[in-house]
Amino acid sequence: MIEKSIYEDYQINFSDSYTSNDAYYFVFNQDRELYLDNDNLINNISSFNINFSLYIGQYKNKDCFVVNSDFEKGYDLKEVYEIDKDIYLMAAKAVLVNDWYISHQFCGRCGTETEVDEKDMMLKCPKCGQVHYPRIAPAIIVAIRNEDKLLMAKHSYHDNIRYALIAGFVEPGESIEEAVHREVSEEVGIKIKNLKYLKSQSWPFPNSLMLAFEAEYDSGDIKVDGDEILKAKWFKKDEIIRYASDISISDWLIQRFIDNN
């Protein structure tokens, strides 16, 4: 994962009416693909058919905009990460602004067309007053250690089924720590102890905030549901099959386990 802060290169702001003639444009199509020209952001969008354009602040000392357009083929965010990590870091925010604006054009409560409130990057319903902010889904991921072994499980929802760390969405009404204990219990049937929060990562696939923990095995035998989780087992560090990319906090957690063993 990228260790640097998005705010090293970015100053937050928002407007749907501000214009500029010297800017960086994060142009996305309907498949959330980013347009790059020779692996670079573009400074001119005059040749694009623009669905909407939103000013989101300053990026590398220039104005920057999220633009939605209809071009054929761009780069998905995981490809952008491999091309240029700085561009990825900012594109991963820009795409969430793009998604928020597309999906809240009408009030989810009463169906009226919403209006932009520039003060706070929010879409407001002029009829019922409901406000619509970008939606972020918190999710936990945990590296569970038993002496020199790490617990990994095969999740049925992955496209190519492979072993991964235990993870899941935070449910309404629970703390993030409660979410970890519940997910571990549901997915592999064991109890954990010494749970410790480590760090977080914005994960725009499609809109998660990943909260990374580590914990130690406490008690119980591994028992999987055979539906969401197909198999789970303990891995020594040289038995772990690494991911192809280091984009995720999951990869960072695995690397941390390997480094500390």
Ligand SMILES: [Zn+2]
């Ligand atoms: Zn409404």
